[in-house]
Amino acid sequence: MVTTGIVGSGLPIGVGLATSSDLRKDGRVTVVCFGDGASNIGAFHESLNLASLWKLPIVFVCQNNLYAESTAYAHGTTAEHIADRAAGYGMPGVTVNGNDPQESLDAFTAAVERARSGGGPTLVEAVTYRFMGHYFGDPGAYMDRGEYDKALEADPVPALRALLKERGLATEEQLLAMEGDIAAQVEGAVEFATESPYPGPEELRLDVYREEVPA
Ligand SMILES: Cc1ncc(C[n+]2csc(CCOP(=O)(O)OP(=O)(O)O)c2C)c(N)n1
Numbered sequence: 001m002v003t004t005g006i007v008g009s010g011l012p013i014g015v016g017l018a019t020s021s022d023l024r025k026d027g028r029v030t031v032v033c034f035g036d037g038a039s040n041i042g043a044f045h046e047s048l049n050l051a052s053l054w055k056l057p058i059v060f061v062c063q064n065n066l067y068a069e070s071t072a073y074a075h076g077t078t079a080e081h082i083a084d085r086a087a088g089y090g091m092p093g094v095t096v097n098g099n100d101p102q103e104s105l106d107a108f109t110a111a112v113e114r115a116r117s118g119g120g121p122t123l124v125e126a127v128t129y130r131f132m133g134h135y136f137g138d139p140g141a142y143m144d145r146g147e148y149d150k151a152l153e154a155d156p157v158p159a160l161r162a163l164l165k166e167r168g169l170a171t172e173e174q175l176l177a178m179e180g181d182i183a184a185q186v187e188g189a190v191e192f193a194t195e196s197p198y199p200g201p202e203e204l205r206l207d208v209y210r211e212e213v214p215a
């Protein structure tokens with residue numbers, strides 16, 4: 001629904017959305033994604049606690065790409081697995097190979113079903129690797145080259161592409177058409193954003209309170 005530049009800020013927003021679903025009984029499940037670095041932010045811990053206490057329909061998905069800006073995982077995080085932290089909040093925590101679509105799908109399906117049936121939240125940690133620098137032009141001098149090259153060999157995108165073709169689920173032409181379609185959608189969205197006027201002050205408090213308050 002939303003994102004902000006504040007690391008970890010999506011979690012409490014997700015808890016708010018899940019609370020809304022819980023109150024309205026609309027059958028929706030909120031999925032909130034964040035990084036390994038975000039799991040060291042206070043909002044992560046507050047969100048997991050409240051979501052578990054209220055048995056909210058939410059799935060916490062941590063993409064553990066082993067780097068937070070220029071800090072390697074082991075230099076910033078005490079837990080061996082981020083999923084281990086779920087135990088402290090009385091919810092299941094599962095670590096999956098985030099580069100494996102089937103393993104990831106199985107974990108997400110179980111977590112969504114649990115949330116939808118009133119069982120409460122799950123923390124899913126999908127382990128992967130960061131192939132790009134933190135910003136464009138980041139030379140990534142803090143990353144071990146050997147580790148990087150090895151991780152690149154396990155790049156899930158070409159692997160999934162090969163798997164889809166091998167199983168006869170998609171042809172190269174279909175995949176190329178899909179890529180072209182996605183690129184066009186992204187370009188269209190960028191164009192729409194750059195050509196749109198800036199929002200006015202009247203939008204400042206939109207969707208903040210139940211009753212709109214004029215700015
Ligand atoms: C509260 C806050 N602190 C610091 C930053 C600066 N910052 C931007 S991205 C980032 C690292 C985030 O790491 P991670 O959660 O692992 O996400 P990834 O970049 O790997 O997707 C930091 C520290 C920020 N945006 N917000």
Ligand SMILES: [Mg+2]
Binds near residue numbers: 069
């Ligand atoms: Mg990270």
